[in-house]
Amino acid sequence: MTMLRFAQTCEAIAATTKKLEKTAIVADYLRSLSPSEAAEAAIFLSGRPFAAYRETTLQVGGSLLWKTIAELSGKPEQGLTASYRRHGDSGSVAAEVLPEKPQSLLSLVSVQQSFEQIASARGPAAKGHLLRELLHQATPLEAKYIVKIISGDLRIGLKESLVEEAIAKAFDAQLDDVKRANMLLGDIGETLVLALAGRLAEAKIRLFNAIDFMLASPVESAQEALSYFENAAVEDKYDGIRAQAHISKGEAHLYSRTRDEITESFPELPPALAGLPDGTILDGEIVAWSPHGAGIPTREEPTVERNPGGPDAAPVTNSGSATPRALPFSTLQQRLGRKKVSEKMMREIPVAYLVFDILCADGDLLLDLPLRERAQILDKLLAAPRAQPAIQAHAQSQFAFQGEERSCAPVLRAPVSAAHSPDDIEALFTAARARGNEGLMIKDPESRYTPGRRGKSWLKLKRELATLDVVVTAVEYGHGKRIGVLSDYTFAVWNGDRLENIGKAYSGLTDAEIAEMTEWFLEHVVRDEGLRLQVEPKIVLEVAFNNMMESTRHESGYSLRFPRIVRLRPDKLPEDADTIETVRKIYERQHTG
Numbered sequence: 166m167t168m169l170r171f172a173q174t175c176e177a178i179a180a181t182t183k184k185l186e187k188t189a190i191v192a193d194y195l196r197s198l199s200p201s202e203a204a205e206a207a208i209f210l211s212g213r214p215f216a217a218y219r220e221t222t223l224q225v226g227g228s229l230l231w232k233t234i235a236e237l238s239g240k241p242e243q244g245l246t247a248s249y250r251r252h253g254d255s256g257s258v259a260a261e262v263l264p265e266k267p268q269s270l271l272s273l274v275s276v277q278q279s280f281e282q283i284a285s286a287r288g289p290a291a292k293g294h295l296l297r298e299l300l301h302q303a304t305p306l307e308a309k310y311i312v313k314i315i316s317g318d319l320r321i322g323l324k325e326s327l328v329e330e331a332i333a334k335a336f337d338a339q340l341d342d343v344k345r346a347n348m349l350l351g352d353i354g355e356t357l358v359l360a361l362a363g364r365l366a367e368a369k370i371r372l373f374n375a376i377d378f379m380l381a382s383p384v385e386s387a388q389e390a391l392s393y394f395e396n397a398a399v400e401d402k403y404d405g406i407r408a409q410a411h412i413s414k415g416e417a418h419l420y421s422r423t424r425d426e427i428t429e430s431f432p433e434l435p436p437a438l439a440g441l442p443d444g445t446i447l448d449g450e451i452v453a454w455s456p457h458g459a460g461i462p463t464r465e466e467p468t469v470e471r472n473p474g475g476p477d478a479a480p481v482t483n484s485g486s487a488t489p490r491a492l493p494f495s496t497l498q499q500r501l502g503r504k505k506v507s508e509k510m511m512r513e514i515p516v517a518y519l520v521f522d523i524l525c526a527d528g529d530l531l532l533d534l535p536l537r538e539r540a541q542i543l544d545k546l547l548a549a550p551r552a553q554p555a556i557q558a559h560a561q562s563q564f565a566f567q568g569e570e571r572s573c574a575p576v577l578r579a580p581v582s583a584a585h586s587p588d589d590i591e592a593l594f595t596a597a598r599a600r601g602n603e604g605l606m607i608k609d610p611e612s613r614y615t616p617g618r619r620g621k622s623w624l625k626l627k628r629e630l631a632t633l634d635v636v637v638t639a640v641e642y643g644h645g646k647r648i649g650v651l652s653d654y655t656f657a658v659w660n661g662d663r664l665e666n667i668g669k670a671y672s673g674l675t676d677a678e679i680a681e682m683t684e685w686f687l688e689h690v691v692r693d694e695g696l697r698l699q700v701e702p703k704i705v706l707e708v709a710f711n712n713m714m715e716s717t718r719h720e721s722g723y724s725l726r727f728p729r730i731v732r733l734r735p736d737k738l739p740e741d742a743d744t745i746e747t748v749r750k751i752y753e754r755q756h757t758g
Contacts, residue, residue: 166202168276168303169269170194171209172310179321187323191331200361204354205273207332211325211353214280214314218351218374220426221284225296225315227689227701229289230255233296234312238262246692249699254320255691260309263300270302276311316701322662328353336360348376348616349530370530372413372444375420377617379448379522381606381625387590393621394609397584398536399593400521401602402625404494405452406501406736408518410438412445419451419518423738427451429504433511434518437576441546444528447520448614449579453496454517456489490600491517494732498678501735520547521579521606524614537610540581547578594626603627631713631751632731633743636664637704640686641697643671643679651683651698654730656706658721660745664702665721667748668710673730682733705734705742713752723748 174194178187191210195203208216215221234255235242240262248258279299286292296315300308313319329347333340338360346368347356359365384390391397407422417438419428428435431451438447500506500514523543524531531539584590584607594605604627612622635656643652653671657664674682682704692699709731716724734741 166198166206166273167269168271168273168307168311171206171273172304172306175210175310175319175321175323176306178323182322184327188327188330188334191323191328192335195331195357196335200358202273203361204357205277207328207357208352208354209273209276209310209314210319210323210328212314212317212319212323214277215284216352216354217424218371221281223280223284223292223315225283225292227255227316227691229293229296230312230315231691233293233300234259234262237297237300238264243693249692254313254318255316256309256311256313256320259300259312260305263303263305263308266302266304269304269307271299271307280314320662325353329356332357332360336363338363338365342366350374370444370446370525370528372411372446372525373416373418375409375411375424376446376524377424378407378409378422379614379616379623380619381623382619382621384607384624384626387587387594387626390590390607390624390626391584391587393624394611395585396610397590398540398608398610399582399584399590400579400606400608401491401597401600402604402606402627403450403452403491403519403579404601404603405450405491405497405519406494408449408451409524410434410445410447410449410518410520412438412441412447413443415439417441422736422741427501430500430502430506431516431518432506433516434575438518442527444525445546446523446525447518447543448522448524449518449520451497451516451518453492453494453500454489454515454575455492456515489517491519491602493601498732516575518576519579520576521581522614532614532616535611535613536608539614540610543578547576590626632707632709633658633667633725633747633751634734634737634741635667635706635708636702636739636742637686637700637706638664638666638702639697639699647679650679651686652679654706656708657702658743658745658748659740660721665745666719667721667723668708668719668725668728670706670708670728670730673708674733678733702739705737705739707731707734713748715752721745721748723752 174190177190181187195206198206208214214223231242231245235245238245245258245262248261249255252258252261276299279295283292283295283299286295299311303311310319329343330340332338332353333343336357342365343356343360346359346365347353349368349370350356351371351374356365356368359368408427409420411418411420417428417435418426419431419434421427434451496514497516500510500516520543522536523539523546526542526546531542582593584593590605590607597605604625607624607626609622615622635658637654638657639655640651641653642648643650653669655666655669657666685704686698686700689701689703690698691701707730708725708728710725710728712726714724714726715722718724
C-alpha cells in the first residue's frame with residue numbers, strides 16, 4: 166500500500182472534528198490493508214516511526230529537518246518562514262514548498278525501512294543524506310506526513326487511544342482488551358495483528374517496556390481528600406523524579422515518566438535492584454539522598470527532621486543528625502541526562518529509589534489488585550515494616566526506611582501511614598514539610614493501578630505557591646551578564662491540541678542550566694526572528710507566580726504576575742503540560758476568594 170494512501174487518509178482524519186468519524190475512517194483504512202501493512206500504519210497513525218517499546222530513535226532534530234526541506238525546495242531557510250507562519254508545523258511547510266512528483270513511489274514498508282536506516286546512521290551528515298533521499302522520492306503530501314511522523318506529532322486530532330478504538334471497531338474486538346494488550350506489549354502494530362487473529366488474550370507483559378504511570382489529582386485540603394474515600398494510605402510527596410524499575414534475569418532497567426530509559430544516570434541502583442525476583446516491576450521516586458541527614462542547602466526550607474526514636478518522640482533540628490532524608494530536586498538535577506556518572510559524583514550526590522508500588526511480581530500483573538494487597542506483596546518483597554495509624558505517630562516521625570541502618574541502601578520502601586481523619590492528614594502534612602518534602606500523596610487503599618489515568622483514587626496535597634507546568638515556545642537573548650545566551654523563555658499551556666502563550670520568565674535557572682539550554686534551543690530552532698527564536702515545543706518548565714490576570718497580550722487570554730522558573734521538567738512530555746482549563750480554575754479560585 167502506498168504512502169500516498171496513508172497521507173490521504175490522514176487528510177480525511179484532519180478534515181473532521183468528530184471523534185466517531187475519525188475512528189470510522191481509521192478502521193476502514195486498517196481493514197483494507199494486509200496485516201503487516203496495517204501494523205505499520207497503526208504505528209505511524211500513533212505519531213511514531215517505531216513501536217513504543219523499542220528504544221530506537223531517529224535523532225533528527227528540527228534544524229536538520231528545516232535544512233533538508235530548504236535544500237530540496239531550492240529556497241533559503243529564511244524563505245520558509247512565511248510558510249511556517251501560515252501553517253505552524255514543518256510538515257505543512259514541506260507540502261507547500263517541495264516540488265510535485267508525477268507519481269508516488271513510496272510504500273509504507275519502504276518508508277519504514279528508511280526510518281530504520283536513518284536511526285542506524287551516525288552523525289547529522291549521514292542522517293541528512295538519508296533524509297534527503299527519502300523526501301526526494303516523496304510527493305508533497307507524502308512528505309507532509311513523513312515529516313510529521315519524524316517530528317512525533319501528526320496534528321490531525323488523532324491520539325493513540327483513538328487508534329485503539331479503531332482497531333477494536335475494525336476487527337470486532339473489545340476495546341478494553343485492545344487497550345490492555347497495547348499496554349502490555351508497547352506495540353500497537355502487534356496489538357492490531359493479535360486483534361485481527363482474535364488472540365488479544367495471548368498478550369503478555371513485555372519487560373523493559375515501561376507501562377504508563379498512574380497519576381494523582383491535586384487537592385486543596387485534607388477535608389477534600391477524605392471526601393473521595395474514608396480511609397487513606399498516606400506517603401510523603403518527594404521532590405524527585407518518578408521512575409519505574411523492571412527486573413529480569415539479573416538485569417534492572419529504570420524508566421522515567423516519559424518512558425525514557427534513565428538507567429545510565431543512576432548506575433548505583435541497578436545492582437541493588439538486580440537481585441530481586443525475575444519479572445518484577447516497581448514504581449517509585451528517585452531522590453537525591455542524604456544517608457546521614459546532611460546536605461548542601463539549595464533552597465530555603467525547614468530543617469526540622471524526624472526523630473527515629475519512636476512514635477512519641479519530638480522533632481529535632483538537623484544538626485548533624487544521622488536521620489536519612491531526601492534532598493531537593495535541584496540537587497538531583499545534576500545527575501539527570503548524564504550517560505556517564507563518575508564515582509566522585511555518586512559520592513557527592515548519592516541517590517535512593519523510594520519504592521511505593523509494585524506492578525508485576527514473578528511475571529504476574531498486579532494492576533487489578535487493590536493497593537492494600539499490592540502493598541502487602543511489596544512489603545514482603547522488601548521486608549519493610551507494616552504501616553501504623555498516623556494518629557499514633559503524631560505525624561512527627563516517619564516510619565523507618567528498610568535498610569536505612571546501612572551506610573548505603575539505595576532501594577528503600579517508602580514509608581506509609583494510615584489516616585482516618587483530616588487531623589491525621591494535617592499532622593502528617595506538617596511532618597512531611599518539616600522533613601523538607603513537598604507534601605503528601607493520599608491514596609485509596611482499595612484503588613486499582615490505572616496506567617496513564619489521573620483520577621480521584623490518588624491525590625496530592627502540596628499547598629505551595631501556585632505553579633503550572635508549561636511548554637517553552639520561544640526564547641530570547643538576555644541582557645547584561647546574560648548577553649549571548651538564551652535566557653528569556655516564552656511559554657504556553659494547552660488549549661485543546663493548540664499551545665497558547667501565557668507568559669515569559671527569565672529568572673530561576675542557574676547559569677549552567679541556561680548555558681545547557683542555550684545549546685539545546687540553538688539546535689531546535691523553528692524560526693529565527695533575530696533576537697527572538699521560535700523553537701520546537703519540547704521543553705517543559707514548572708513556573709511559579711504570585712497572581713494571574715486576564716490579558717489581551719497573550720492568546721491564552723491570561724498572564725502571570727511575577728512568573729519565575731521553579732525548575733526544568735525533563736521527566737515530563739510536552740503533552741503533560743497544564744491546560745487552559747487548569748489556568749481558568751486557578752484564576753477563578755484566586756479572584757473569587
